[in-house]
Amino acid sequence: MFFTYLRRELRRRRKAALVVASGLALGIALVIVVSSVSSGMGKAQEKVLQSLYGLGTDMTVTKAMETSEGGGERPERPRFSFDAQAEGSGEEQSTDHVMVQGFQSLADSTVDKVGEQSGVADAVGGLSLQVVKVSGEFTRGRFQQDGQDGGQGGPGGAGGAEPSEGGRVQGGGADFDVNSYSVYGTDVTEPELGPLTSSRITDGRTFKASETDAKVAVVDSAHAKEKELETGDTVTVKGTKFKIIGIATAESGDAAADLYLPLKQAQTLADAKDKVTTIYVRATDSQQIDSVKSAIQKNVSGTTVTTSADLADTVSGSLSTASSLATGVGTWLSVAVLVTAFLVAGLLTSSAVSRRVREFGTLKALGWNSGRVTGQVVGEAVVHGLMGGVLGIALGLAGAYAVTAISPTLQAELGGGAGGSGGMGGPVGGPGREAAAKTLEVALTAPVGLTTVALAVGLAVAGGLVAGAFGGWRASRLRPADALRRVA
Template identity: 65%
Template sequence: MFGIYLKRELGRRKKAALVIALGLALGIALVITVNSVSAGMTQAQDKVLQSLYGLGTDMTVTKARTAPSGNSSGQPRFEFDAKSDDDTEQSSDRVMTQGGQALKSSLVAEVAAQKGVSAAVGALTLNVTKVNGSFTQGKAQSSTSGSSGQGGPGGQGGGSTAAPQVQGGGASFDVNSYSVAGVDVTDQDLGPLAGSKITSGVTFTSAQTNAKVAVVSKSYAKENKYTVGETLKISGTKYKIIGIATPDSSESTTDVYLPLKQAQTLADAKNQVTTIYVKATDSQQIDTVKATIQKNISGTTVTTSADLAETVSGSLSTASNLATSVGKWLSIAVLAAAFLVAALLTSSAVSRRVREFGTLKALGWPSRRVTRQVVGESIVNGLLGGALGIALGLAAAYAVTAVSPKLTAELGNTGGGMGGGPGGGGPGQQSASNTMEIALSAPVSGTTIALAVGLAVAGGLIAGAMGGWRASRMRPADALRSVS
């Protein structure tokens, strides 16, 4: 009886039911769109962060670099001799630690022993500045000037010789700067190489702790036309390229990867690291682990992915802020308005059904049965609105993913933070930012769909509660009064 009457009443009031359903649908569609875009923003931000510190890293431990002491400026210094031969090519590499003050390698084990730490590995980030070119010596040339006259004895003319002048010569040098990361080859799941995969050749083996081998990034290999098996020379030492690494998400900030001991030898930094990569046992306790490390290991800076995310700027950050603040508040406002409109329309429809409900009560229907009837109709309207809202929301999310608008993300320096790559803030250097381009998508999760269904039911219940309350207050006499 309930189902038959429900179907008949909804069929009689198709336009009113459709208006209520469309109002709820628009609110639900906006909620789905905002949630899916926000999820896409989070994914894009995760891609930016993972490209810098690698998948699985929860935080890094570094130490802020102190100001140079004495007359040392900390700037690279190159000295060349101008040889007698012309076009003599000269080359020099300057290797400097990058990203922060060096830490003792023993701190890696100390960090790993802290409560809540699952694993910790050390890495050494270097910046290599290569100057390559030649001098060309100039040639001294003298010129003689003379004049005729009678001033000399016997009318002889006089002349003078000018000082010799150097003409030609000079110097032509190319300056190339690239980043090098020393990797703990015994544990490559954390550290600079964790955010890349080997697409050509092989990666390091655990036995190559001090081998003269290298893995280069895809972009650096393409720029310098390196292939697997060739030799790379750094500061007079030759390294065999065994693999080409491609970042999982975006451009990497590291050009060359070496075994940690080899990087320490290059930089004259024996038993030193610049960054300790840390993985927590529980991702929900990262802040607690951070506080523990800072308390027990003084003088260090612990940077989490959340700290690094705060430095992200550019259009990605702007869009994320809009989706988080404006978008969510707008969706809440629209949804509240849709609920209110549905409730008012339902209540208004009940007012027009005075004769109907009064007659039903006169026939013996109790108030709870009348209320159940109105609530049932409202829930059906809500579910219909939910179905339409889900369809509209999925269409909007698909459109965003299909268009894939490009967003830029600029990650500022955090004092030797997670990446430790170029722009790490060496002495006397300006703090640079890494700019990346990310394609935005709008994934729709099952949680979002469940939320939409819940909102649809909630909207129907709210509208039904108001209409049912009003219907329950009607008396059979009201039906008789409405008869003309």
């Protein structure tokens, strides 16, 4: 009897049912879109942080900035020396200067100290370097006396004679090019931790655990394209040749370094034996990151610990703005629309009950009690809510798909300020590479999970119950006498 009456009433009041369901659907669809966009924001931020952190890294440890009244000891400036050759004018000369990023380093024994702290599952050190390569050639000038050409050479001309009055030197000079790129020394025995894990090998292979002191290298794909390098080629750093065994492509669009070398080789190049710039830490429990951070800061002096939460605070640009809108304005807007939809559904249901006074009064006269009438109204309202839920889920999925299809590009600017030294121009907590200071572009997606769909179903049922509560309360107060008064 219940379902028969329910089916008949829904068919008879199709327009009213569609209005109630549509109102609920709009609110539910907005909730789905906002939830999926917020989830997409989180994934976009994760991609940005992966350009600073390696996959699986919970925190990084760097040397604390040293301050003194005198401003501290200034690092030695790079010096470049070239030979002055008597012969062979025009011969190209080049020299490399390898510097530790930020001029701040830790003893590699600190890695063991960090690894011994409670709550630390694994810790691995790395050395971030900046290589400045100067290459070019000198060109000798030509001494020319008035009215005749002199020979190529120095002030004495080609024959070494003293220049006569009225003579002059023409031409000559130097043409040098300065090229800078980043190098990261990685612990090849720990391939699952460190900045190289945020890139995938697209050609060749990665390091083997046995290549701790091998002259091999992995090159970032962007750097390889710029320098026209391929797997099997060699690169020379400070006179040492390294064979390229693989090409790595950063998952987040920005690589940690241009060139990756085994840690021992990087330490040798920078004359930084037993030194590291960054320690990458993985916690045993992601819920205890704060306590692990506190333990390291307390027990390992002279260090700064940076977590992913600290780095997230340094992300600005349109990504940060859009994330704030999605979590703030978007959430409150969804709540407001949803509450409005519930109220409208309740009022429409209550209004419909007022128009059915004669019907419900007659049913009570035939023996229906108040509970049965109320149950009938609530059942109709719940069906309206489920219809709105189905329609809302369809609209929400369409909206999320549209956002993903368009994939608007968001910009994320990475800045310092969370403590710790990331190196020259590098962000806090990172390996201190120059490239990471650039603005990153991340495509926004709107993934819809099962949790979001379950939330939509719950809201649909809740909307039906709210509307049914309004109508049921009104219906429960009707008396058979009300129906008899309205009989013509």
